[in-house]
Amino acid sequence: MSTHLHQHSSFKQYFLNLFHAIYTTVKGMYITFSYVWGVKVVSIEYPEVREVLPARARMRLFNDAENCISCTQCAMACPVDCIYIASEKMPEGAEIKKTTSGSPIRLLLTQFTIDTALCCYCGLCTTVCPTECLTHSHDYEFAQYTIDAMKYDYLAPDVRAWRDRIVKA
Amino acid sequence: MQSRWDIGEPEKPTINEETEQLKSELLTLNMGPQHPATHGVLRIEIKTDSEIVAHAIPHLGYLHRCMEKHCENLDYRGVIPFFDRLDYLASMSQEHTYVMAVEKMLGTEVPRRAELIRIIVLEFQRIASHLMAFGTYALDLGAFSPFLYAFQDREEILRFFEELSGARLLYNYIWVGGVWNDLTDDQVEKMKSFLDRFEENTKTYHELVSMNQIFIQRTANVGVMSLQDCFDYGATGPVLRGAGYKWDLRKQAPYSLYSEFDFDVQVGVGEIGQVGDCWNRFIVRMREVGESIKILRQAFDKLEPGSIMGKVPKIIKLPKGEIYMKTECPRGELGVHLVSEDGGKTPYRLKVKSPCFTHTSMLPRVAPGQMIADFVATVGSIDIVLGEVDR
Structure with missing residues (x-):
């Protein structure tokens, strides 16, 4: 030059x-x-054209409550403590169901709530899950008007219905 | 009405007395915390004498998140996401430093493939970080389009990272003992073709910005940080190398597999301006990108199939002791001082020595006597990220 x-x-x-x-x-x-x-x-014209996310993309968490064995490993691994789990003993005489991976469900899950506003999307909870029921989905549009609405109760029917539109298995 | 001028002739004051009557004081100007040129939430209190900066006092703490204290309550794996959030433009380098400290304490052997993948992501991270520095620096000086060019290439790198780790900025990818996911051949091919394209683009960037006469006039001989200043304040990274001192931990104290790689340490030689000025710091970054490309090409050749995770206990418990680990991050040397209790699941103390903090503390040293516009150029040239300064 x-x-x-x-x-x-x-x-x-x-x-x-x-x-x-x-x-x-x-x-x-x-x-x-x-x-x-x-x-x-x-550039992509966002609302009309959507990007196809890579398979490993970590977006909103989803817990498939049918497969959860209430082991609380995810809650322990979480660095920001945003997973709230409560469970109790199975009632007497109830049949013990099995998860898709074959492990028996011995505890009755009474609460599985994730505060998505606290979640840092690090993915540590999904790696420790033994039945792989807790996964990162590909949903990324979940803005809310109140911070309370970011708390998802995965036993509620409306949240359970997400299962049908989950991209990642 | 009689005006005061009518009462006789007023005594003409001498020039000396007149100047004594006029009061002059320095004007206090707050730059930031919402100023676009301060790269985040840095507030700099500037005392100006007309347009000349008399003092500049950085005020820190707007992004303080109590991270070091918080880490004392987290298990060793849970700390990694917090390290991502230190320097959010070079997360891979940050977590690598911490992970290396834990691995050294544990005595874990990291598989060769994992080390190579680490080097690949670290060097890509360095490119992405320097691209950001290049783009925003040009933006500070009033050129808008280099920013867009830089982001176009950075976007592709972030895409690689998203495919690899699942996140674009805060990866949690480098784990104790190895890396999270494996690199596929497909991705390697994509990265290689990107490097070929990118190498051509860097030449464009040099023509567009580095060798532009207006850019040179704005940056050359501005904000000179002499070598003695750099030593006094403990500057590292491109700031130290811009001042002409050949110091790169990848070369001087090789960690990971860096001793196997053939690359040069770029220093400012002052072919334009003088050693230690903004232009030389800038050009060191731009040339380091070229060195990173060299390292990446070698790393791709060395890559061979194998395990990506070493043997690590399920719950990490470290023996009693302490360690200080430092690596060459894009912005300088990041140090992690980790003190552990015997058999403790959490760190007893975790101290982070950040390069940006050191460089920010150099601002009051270089600022006096500069024009405000030059001061903006100086702040941009040290390339600070406030997440790392405040922690």
Whole structure:
């Protein structure tokens, strides 16, 4: 590059600097201008066009309550303590169901709530889950008006219904 | 009505007396915490004498999250997401430093493939971070389009990270003993083709910004941090290398597998401006991107199939002791001082030494005598991230 910064300014130097400024600016403008034609648009027009997320993308958590064995490992692994689990002994004589992976469900899950507003999406809870019922789904549009609405009770019927539209198995 | 001028001739004051009567004081100007040029929530109290900065006092703490104390109540795996949030533009480097400290205490052997994948993500992170520095620095100085070019390439890198770890910024990818997910051949091919494209793009960036005469006039000989200042304050990373000192932990105290790689340490040589000024700091970053490309190409060649996770107990308990681990992050040396109790599941104390904090403390040193516009250029050139300064 022929551009240099000159400490001692003289009459000649002044015009030389001016020339370099214009020359390099024109060069930069040329680079910018070359993007006007022939370069395809890189941005996505979001609400109309949606990006396909990678398979591992970590979005809203979802717990498949049918498969949960109330082991509370996820709650222990959570660094921000946003998972609330409560369970009690199975009532006498109730048949012991099994999860899809074959482990018996010995405890009755009475509460499984995740405060999504607290969640830091680190994914540590999903890695410790023995039955793989707690997963990150691909839902990312879940803004709410109140912070309380971010608490999801995964035993509630409306939240359970998410299961049908979960992308990731 | 009689005006006061009618009462005789007023005595003409001498120039000295007149200047004594005029009161002059420094004007206090608050730059930030919502100023776009302060890169986050840094408030700098500037005392100005007309347009010349007389003092600049950085006020920290707007992003303080009590992270060090919080880590004392977390198990060793749970700390990693908190390290992501220190320097949110270079999360991989941050978590790597912490993980290395824990691994050294545990005595864990990390498989070779895991180390290579780590180096790949670390160098990609360095490129992404330097691209951000390049884009926002040009933005500070009034050029908008370099920012968009930088983000276009950074976006692709973030896409790789999302495919690899599942998150774009806060990865939790580097785990104690290895890495979370394996790198597929498909992804390697994509990364390789990206590097070829990106190498061409860096040449454009040099033409667009680095060698632009207006950019040179704004940055050369501005905000000079002399080598002695850098030593006095403990500056590291591109700030120290911009001042002409060859110091890179990847070369001087190799960790991970860096000793196997062939790359140069870029220092500012002052071909434009003088050593230690904004332009030299900037160009060190831009040239480091090229070195990262070199390292990445070698890492792809070295990659061979194997395990990605070493043997780590299910619940990590460290022996009593302490360790200080430092690595070369994009912004400088990040140090982690970890003190553990005997058989404790949580750290007893975790101290983070952040490079950005050191560099922020250099601002009062370089600011006096600068124009305000030059001060903005200086703040931009040290490339601070406030998440790391305040912790």
